[in-house]
Amino acid sequence: MKAAFPNIANIAFEGPKSKNPLAFKHYNADEIVEGKSMRDHLRFAVVYWHTFRGTGSDPFGAGTMQRPWDDGTASISNAQNRARVAFEFITKLGAPYYCWHDRDVAPEGKTLKETNKNFDAVAKVLKEEQKRTGIKLLWGTTNAFSHPRFVHGASTSCNADVFAFAACQVKKAMEVTHELGGEGYTFWGGREGYMTLLNTDMKREQEHLAKFLHLAVAHKKAIGFKGQFYIEPKPKEPTKHQYDSDSAACLNFLREFDLLPHFKLNIETNHATLAGHSMQHELEVAGAAGALGSIDANTGDELLGWDTDQFPTSIYLTTYTMLSVLKYGGFKTGGVNFDAKVRRESFEPIDLFYAHIGGMDAFARGLKIAAAIRKDGRLAEFVKNRYASWDTGIGAKIEAGKASFKDLEAYMLKKGEADPSVSGRQEYLENLINEFI
Ligand code: XUL
Ligand code: CO
Secondary structure, eight states: OOOSSTTOOOOEEOOTTOOOTTEESSOOTTOEETTEEHHHHHOEEEEHHHHHHOOOOBTTBOOOOOOTTOOSOOOHHHHHHHHHHHHHHHHHHTOSEEEEEHHHHSOOOSSHHHHHHHHHHHHHHHHHHHHHHOOEEEEEEOOOSSSGGGTTOSTTOSOHHHHHHHHHHHHHHHHHHHHTTOSEEEEOOTTOEESOGGGOOHHHHHHHHHHHHHHHHHHHHHHTOOSEEEEOOOSOSSSSEESSOSHHHHHHHHHHTTOGGGEEEEEEHHHHHHTTOOHHHHHHHHHHTTOEEEEEOOBOOTTOOSOOOBOOOOHHHHHHHHHHHHHTTOOSSOOEEOOOOOOTTOOSHHHHHHHHHHHHHHHHHHHHHHHHHHHHOHHHHHHHHHTGGGTSHHHHHHHTTOOOHHHHHHHHHHHOOOOOOSOOOHHHHHHHHHHHO
């Protein structure tokens, strides 16, 4: 096959002084941080859907992307050729993982049978390419939101046949993920929500969503798939309200329906923004519940209210993200999946390299800065000291469950007043972070 990026060599680490736009300045895959290589900390994944299927279209205009390798048809040979291009790109970039939706890699056929056959034909090439390059599948997922049959949702559709169709799709995509040695499987509830409550039985829809996920857990067992299941929170878009609206809502849903042992969360930066939270907040909510699984690292634009899926470039963002990831023990099965697309105006193939290099360097810096903050220890020490009153005396008694309301009354009647303790010192801490950025 003719190379799709003939003028681009493997992207090398050249260090912070390099002026080469096709080199890493900070991502040095073998460099050890906190006892682990950057490659193993960050576990970068390239997304098939935006990187190889993104057209550059937006609600106001047609596609702009120039992709000379793509003949624009929905043929199997075009899909297979595109798969080989993807692996050339990921190899040159040096990312260890990739992710896909079933419908990104292979075209939908006229019937479910034909669709599955198409998927198998492309999965065969994906398997060959994974073997040839050593690139692995971080997670697979299903697109059960683009086709018109999913107009009312997939597992939450008012039509039971649509639930059944989505189940067939997830079954097949899970099997292909398993066949490709995928390390996880993600459920993003594309249209699992509502546009108006006037036509919606919310309780019934949520029960159907839970039923669907239980069926997926059962099938996972049946086929012996050992990968991690993830739920990806998002509050809105395309529906007005999505049931998996944020980390807290997902955790509550998973607990209510006895699904929590089977799932972790895949937290996406731009989704956190849409939910009115920071990424750090979403990571902390998931981490505190032992459910921080993986991240989608794309960000939004501060001046646009929708999911613009941009590559991460903010060092504050990557620092705070990595502080939380390190705090909860790092990625076990997940990684940093970009789920980002180049801007509509960045239509040349080389822009795909600039975008990923920038995102990987931003995360490498975030990782190094977070590790330096942790090594310094002042931030953690501050937080520890802030709660010192809980380590001894009455605080320790309360935490140990050894103080009743009556005991607390006796204690406070004797003491007379509660001291507000020490200042929160937000500005001092912000300055401390800036010492490292
Ligand atoms: C949509 C989104 C999805 C999921 C996978 O906003 O983030 O691409 O990551 O379905
Ligand atoms: Co995502």
